[in-house]
Amino acid sequence: MKRNLSLALIVLAATLGGCAVNKPSTDPALIGAWKGVRAENGKCQFLSWKNNFKPDGTFTITFFRDAQQTQAIQSEHGTWKAANGKNELRTAGVPLPDIYTYTLINADTVHYVNVAKDPSGDCQEDYEFTEHRIRG
Template sequence: MKRNFSLILVVLAAALGGCAAHKPANDPALIGSWKGLRAENGKCQFLSWNNDFKPDGSFTVTFFRDAQQTQPIQTEHGRWSAANGKNELRTDGVRLPDVYTYQFIDADTVHYVNVASDPSGDCQEDYEFTERRIRG
């Protein structure tokens, strides 16, 4: 009986290890710094922002009142996960994630469509925006 139990544990460990290995990694094309803005005549209040997606799955985003980014509003931190055209942002202190679909226009430009937001977010409308990579 003890031998069978050990064999079951080995098989279970191997199976669980295999599952963990198949979890999709964050899309490496999104790692880095990006600048975005909401349209001034869009469904939601105008904002511009800079965000930084780190390889360890953390992110930082700073929001601004103006397109020139001279009037900061706040900075948020959290965790991100992105694969298969879906990006999920879990901001520290916010109950539900923001979820976006995304598609690359080119290597330095990505288009997002918001598909889910926490009810406490500043905009509950589905909206879309484009971000551009910050170089240098």
């Protein structure tokens, strides 16, 4: 009986531990819809975008040619995880993640610095930008 109880506890611990490992780590402060721009006079081509970080660890993002966000270029989706000032985006179909450090300015503003990117990305320079939460 004692052996069966020990075995049951080991199986339960392994199952719960496996769930914890598979659950993405998402900073709740980043969950929601955001918009941003990459500077026109920066190191990389100008872009603007809208993204949505979902609590389940998935994201969608649409890129635009213009700041008014009327000329869509493309949309992407994938998974994200963020904690301790580091945000990692894994876009579907792209081998390596984009990694950013981030600082929350306030509940509706976050500042990012790109520190790692997939070699196929449109910009291979390190750059920074600020995103603003979309309300309503």
